[in-house]
Amino acid sequence: xxxxxxxLLIMTGGxxxxxxxxxxxxxxxxxxxxPTAAAATGRIEGTVEISSVLSARRxxxxxxxDAGPGGAPPSRANLDTxxxxxxxxxxxxxxxxxxxxxPADAATHASMAQQDEQFVPHVLPIxxxxxxxxxxxxxxxxxxxxxxxAKTFDLGRYPRGEARSVTFNKxxxxxxxxxxxxxxxxxxxxxxxxxxxxxxxTGRFVIDGLPPGNYALVGWHERIKPxxxxxxxxxxxxxxxxxxxxxxxxxxxxxxxx
Numbered sequence: 049x050x051x052x053x054x055x056l057l058i059m060t061g062g063x064x065x066x067x068x069x070x071x072x073x074x075x076x077x078x079x080x081x082x083p084t085a086a087a088a089t090g091r092i093e094g095t096v097e098i099s100s101v102l103s104a105r106r107x108x109x110x111x112x113x114d115a116g117p118g119g120a121p122p123s124r125a126n127l128d129t130x131x132x133x134x135x136x137x138x139x140x141x142x143x144x145x146x147x148x149x150x151p152a153d154a155a156t157h158a159s160m161a162q163q164d165e166q167f168v169p170h171v172l173p174i175x176x177x178x179x180x181x182x183x184x185x186x187x188x189x190x191x192x193x194x195x196x197x198a199k200t201f202d203l204g205r206y207p208r209g210e211a212r213s214v215t216f217n218k219x220x221x222x223x224x225x226x227x228x229x230x231x232x233x234x235x236x237x238x239x240x241x242x243x244x245x246x247x248x249x250t251g252r253f254v255i256d257g258l259p260p261g262n263y264a265l266v267g268w269h270e271r272i273k274p275x276x277x278x279x280x281x282x283x284x285x286x287x288x289x290x291x292x293x294x295x296x297x298x299x300x301x302x303x304x305x306x
Contacts, residue, residue: 088260088283088284089256089257089258089259089260089281089283090258090259090260090281090282090283090284090285090286090287091254091255091256091257091258091281091285091286091287092140092254092255092258092263092265092279092281092286092287092288092289093252093253093254093255093286093287093288093289094138094252094253094288094289094290094291095247095250095251095252095253095290095291096133096136096138096247096251096253096267096290096291096293097251097290097291097292097293098132098133098136098293098295099292099293099294099295132269132293132295133246133247133248133249133251134169134170134171134246134247135170135171135235135269135270136171136246136247136267136268136269136291136293137171137173137237137244137245137246137267137268137269138244138245138246138247138253138255138265138266138267138268138291139173139237139239139241139243139244139245139255139265139266139268140241140243140244140255140258140263140264140265140266141263141264141265141266141276142239142240142241147240147241148240148241148243148258148259156175156177156178156179157178157179157180157181158172158174158178158179158180158181159180159181159182159183160172160180160181160182160224160234160236161182161183161184161185162182162183162184162185162186162190162192162226162232163185163186164186165186165188165229165231165232166232167224167226167232167233167234169234169246170233170234170235171234171235171237171246171270172234172235172236172237173236173237173239173244173246174216174236174237174238174239175238175239175240175241175242176216176217176218176219176238176239176240177215177216177217178215178216178238179213179214179215179216180213180214180216180236181211181212181213182203182211182212182213182214183210183211184206184207184208184209184210184211185208186208187208188207188208188228189205189206189207189228190205190206190226190228190229190232191203191204191205191206191226191227191228192212192214192224192225192226193224193225193226193227194222194223194224194225195223196220196221196222196223197220198216198218198219198220198221198222198238199214199216199218199220199222199236199238201214202227205227205228216236216238218238219238219239219240220238221235221236221237221238221270222235222236222237222238223235224236235270237268243255243257243258258281259281260281260282260283261280261281262278262279262280262281263278263279263280263281264276264277264278265277265278265279265289267291267293269293269295271295271296272293272294272295272296275291275292275293277289277291
């Protein structure tokens with residue numbers, strides 16, 4: 049085959065392909081683009097140990113109680129069995145230069161109920177921009193207020209069966225109280241990202257879905273300075289970090305009402 053014949057065949061093939069594309073009934077196949085693979089993530093898991101439990105408890109003072117069966121002080125037996133592990137929060141410290149993006153399914157709503165004249169849970173972590181609902185589940189009126197720098201609010205008095213809510217747009221620690229029952233207190237920890245966990249009763253915690261990288265992992269409790277551990281997260285792997293949270297023996301601490 050001569051060079052002239054080869055050139056002629058190439059040109060003829062190009063014209064035929066162009067004509068096929070221009071026909072209304074033509075179906076030109078194309079290789080679909082490969083889907084973008086989701087970035088692989090890693091996880092952090094470990095245990096939290098309390099090296100000293102809070103043995104003393106603050107006395108309870110009632111400013112006043114409403115008439116009826118709900119006016120009597122409730123039993124403290126349930127509270128006495130709670131472990132301080134419930135009041136620990138483990139969270140990943142955000143790097144402002146490289147902030148962590150929140151997953152699409154990150155929780156933005158949470159609840160802190162008023163039960164047996166307590167805020168339950170006593171400590172509630174939530175991502176910035178989230179909303180907390182405060183349902184009253186007692187037979188007495190309650191009030192929810194805070195004078196904290198991260199959020200100041202007063203929800204007024206409301207009875208059993210009602211709930212009011214607050215949105216938290218600034219990170220920080222928000223101490224919550226009740227005007228009616230002076231010994232009620234709670235803490236809302238507003239965090240920059242949703243990578244946080246509260247330990248299970250066994251002390252185990254898991255933080256999943258983290259992009260690979262080096263992180264500062266914080267162990268937080270309202271009565272001590274945060275404990276910081278550094279951890280490297282690898283895609284498809286689990287990094288282990290254990291915390292020891294040393295608590296003072298006195299129950300007089302940051303949660304006391306001013």
